[in-house]
Amino acid sequence: MSTTNILSLDTVLTQQPGNIASDMDGEKVMLNVKNGKYYNLGEVGGEIWTAIATPAPVRSVVAAIMQLFEVPAELAERDVLSFLQHLLDEDLAAIADQP
Amino acid sequence: MKKEYSTPALEVLDIK
Numbered sequence: 213m214s215t216t217n218i219l220s221l222d223t224v225l226t227q228q229p230g231n232i233a234s235d236m237d238g239e240k241v242m243l244n245v246k247n248g249k250y251y252n253l254g255e256v257g258g259e260i261w262t263a264i265a266t267p268a269p270v271r272s273v274v275a276a277i278m279q280l281f282e283v284p285a286e287l288a289e290r291d292v293l294s295f296l297q298h299l300l301d302e303d304l305a306a307i308a309d310q311p
Numbered sequence: 312m313k314k315e316y317s318t319p320a321l322e323v324l325d326i327k
Contacts, residue, residue, distance in 0.1 A: 241324075250324040257319035281316035291318050298321040 219293050221271040225264050225300075226308040233261065244304060251304070256281060260295055267308035270296060 219225075233242040233253075240258025242251045253261050259280055263273040274292045278285060299305035 252322040252324055254317070254319055254322070255314075256317060257321060260319060280314060282313040283316040287316075287318075295319040295321065302321065302323075 219270060219297055219300075221274070221289065221293075222269055224267050224269050224308045225273075225296055225305050226267040227261065227264050228304055228306050231304060233258075242304075244302070246303075249302075251302070256291075257295055260292060261299075264296075264299075264305060 230245045231242050232245065233240055235241075235258070238255050240253040240255070240261055242253060242261070243249075244251065256277065259277060260273055263276045270292060273296070274285070274288050277283065277288050277292060281288075283291075296305060300307070
């Protein structure tokens with residue numbers, strides 16, 4: 213089931229509980245206990261996942277990625293927003309209350 | 312030293 217959320221740089225997201233994540237060869241692999249699916253988040257996706265371990269606004273996730281990787285701001289923003297939307301669609305992340 | 316960037320993708324693995 214897909215949900216439609218309008219994400220902005222100010223949206224605060226956090227991980228949904230019930231996932232077991234593990235680092236495998238530099239990439240983050242995760243089991244969702246609720247739906248029994250395994251996911252490969254990759255290296256950049258793994259860092260995005262780590263960045264929302266506690267509720268964080270999208271702009272701080274983008275900043276974290278730009279600190280770790282050689283990437284222009286515009287591309288980082290677009291990719292992080294897209295990836296977070298996928299996490300929401302799979303019910304792996306949730307929009308948190310504003311801090 | 313920053314790491315090389317690649318567009319993140321959420322891959323669903325075919326393991327049930």
